[in-house]
Amino acid sequence: MKRDAIDRLVDDQLRDWEEVRLRTMSLRDVKIKDVTVDGIPWRVQSNPARVVSTGAKVDKASIAARPCFLCRDNRPQCQHIHQWGDYEILVNPFPIFPGHLTIASCHHEPQSVNGHVGDMLRLACDLEGYTVFYNGPQCGASAPDHLHFQAVPSEYMPLDRRYPFKRHYFIDSQERVGEALSELLDSLSAYGDEPMVNIALRAVDSSTIEAVVVPRRAHRPLCYDTVKVSPGAVDVFGTLITVSEADFDAVDSSLAAAIFNDVAFASHELSVNVGIMSAPEIQYELHGPFEADAEGAEFRPLSSDSYFTLKDVTIGVDFHWQRKEDQSFLGNLKLKKSGDLTLALNIVSVEDYLTSVISSEMSADASLELLKAHAVISRSWVLAQIRHKASASGHVDMLDTPEERVKWYDHDDHVDFDVCADDHCQRYQGITRASRAQVRSAILSTWGEVLMHGDELCDTRFSKCCGGAFEEFQYCWEPRRHDYLVAACDAVDGAPLPDLTVEANAREWILGRPDAFCSDVDESILAQVLNNYDRETVDFYRWTVDYDVDELSAIVRERSGIDFGEISDLVPLARGTSGRIYRLKIVGSKRTMIVGKELEIRKWLSRSHLYSSAFVVERTLHGFRLHGAGWGHGVGLCQIGAAVMGERGFNYRQILSHYFKDAEIRSIY
Secondary structure, three states: OOHHHHHHHHHHHHHHOHHHHHHHHHHHHOOEEEEEEOOEEEEEEEOHHHHHHHOOOOOHHHHHHOOOOOOHHHOOOOOOOEEEOOEEEEEOOOOOOOOOEEEEEOOOOOOOOOOOHHHHHHHHHHOOOEEEEEEOOOOOOOOOOOOEEEEEEHHHOOOOOOOOOOOEEEEEOHHHHHHHHHHHHHHHOEOOEOOOEEEEEEEEEOOEEEEEEEEOOOOOOHHHHOOOOOOOHHHHOOEEEEOOHHHHHHOOHHHHHHHHHHHOOOOOOOEEEEEEEEEOOOOEEEEOOEEEOOOOOEEEEOOOOOEEEEEEEEEOOOOOOOEEEEEEEOOEEEEEEEOOEEEEEEEEEHHHHHHHHHHHHOOOOOOHHHHHHHHHHHHHHHHHHHHHHHHOOOOOOEEEOOOEEEEOOOOOOOOOOOEEOOOOOOOOOOOOOOOOHHHHHHHHHOOOEEEEEOOEEOOOOEEOEOOOEOEOHHHOOOOOOOOOOOOOEOOOOOOOOOOOOOHHHHHHHHHOOOOOHHHOOOHHHHHHHOOOOHHHOOOOOEEEEEEEHHHHHHHHHHHHOOOOOOEEEEEEEEEOOOOOEEEEEEEEOOOEEEEEOHHHHHHHOOOOOOOOOOEEEEEOOOEEEEEEEOEOOOEOEEHHHHHHHHHOOOOHHHHHHHHOOOOEEEEOO
């Protein structure tokens, strides 16, 4: 049903039913205000006409004693009908928003979504520009004895938003959303009964459906006897309806939070403390209202639109794309002294943090399934880091002797914050990187989901390109093996991976070009993963770097702080499961020394960083040629490989299963 046809139905009904026309016109003058619930904006509407629904008695005796107002024989003759299969589309006589519709079953049957999920999906597809919603019995339905849905123009009920309580979000094809909804409703059911839920659906485009399900714990809040708020779908999807001026005045942020706490389930969203930058003096700007603590060291936003800007933030530290830029952030700004420097910290919700990480780590134009996969691993990683940091003690990541220096760059060295904002942890650039609806959808549809292995949060590392083979954790960081991070080929056919810890096998592998997901160099796929400055690099699957002897000797001296004299040889001593070197002997005229692990090797052999330590050495007439594979450490998810999988139709669960063997996706809030 096209939007103009719906508008004609509404206009004809208002012309022929004076009471409804007047109620609709009065919507122009209803009082509205905004409150915040756990920092999330929520609208409050004063709509006295809705007392019919808000105050409806829904006990069995009351329902039995009144005629069903949704049955055709009991409806006013002036109420227009648009027939839609076994349903009748009607203009709601007590509208909350202009264009408010009721879609009633032609049969008098109990209100139940069981067996009717497909009807809702088809309605959402057919009602152009409308959001279709469902109030379960004891969840806002004023006619629990007669199956019906409702619908309002989508601009009045956006679904891709944050919620201050537990909800389930889906965005996918009609078929997949239908399957997900049915599976969820089954899992929420008790003894075959319909679960207490509110549901809303809308068609994003001709092939995509967006859906939100809010599980309910109670019909009405504890305040109902004094403040007549009886939340239904409209209330839990963004607008609390009050039916008197006194009730409208009574609803503030605190009462709204209490109402949702009574009728819905708490989300328990977590926050993270991110180190953005350090400098002798931090230059910042506050945009919108903030409040400062007594010391003037922490600034808290007083509006959901408030943000702050930091000047001259360095990104890509020590990498070839290093540069400075101004960056803006949501959440709290905290300034903290550390020696002669001042640290700028950002305290932000994990989900807002993730929205930025995904847009910063890759292009926001990536496929939805890739973005979902990245949301899960980025959430898992940061929560695992916070948990590990809280329990870590005496961690050592350095071996420094005259013969050998082994260092790995893990994340326990951040004392003043949980994670940093650069590649050392996860790129986090606040709201500076544009975040598109696709990114928000990925966050919402995986809200609270993490990867677990047994009772352990997975340490979900990722890199740009594995080079065709997965590296194992212990060869890059501390000597601890994770059973879900195991050697495998980045291919779907289960092709066997040679033992790349053997030098001859590694040489053949790196000098060849085995087929793998990440060997795909299609520009459109790279654009999904790589930001503009990352696409300054095109040689990531297989690459070469040439040095003359003097140049390499100078770079190693500069980057290591050790004078090897004239370098005569680079000898791989130990390789990991992807062929990455984690012990390299550097032979010089003044000194010979072993260096490890992979990132320290990459650091010593380049003025920025080598793309990876998976390389073989060729002596040339004047120096060395390094033939390399991959970009980054190669542990966990390979971003380019995952992008290719997304393009080939794999969903995010299949992508994660490919890179994290035997790990399980669980929702923790």
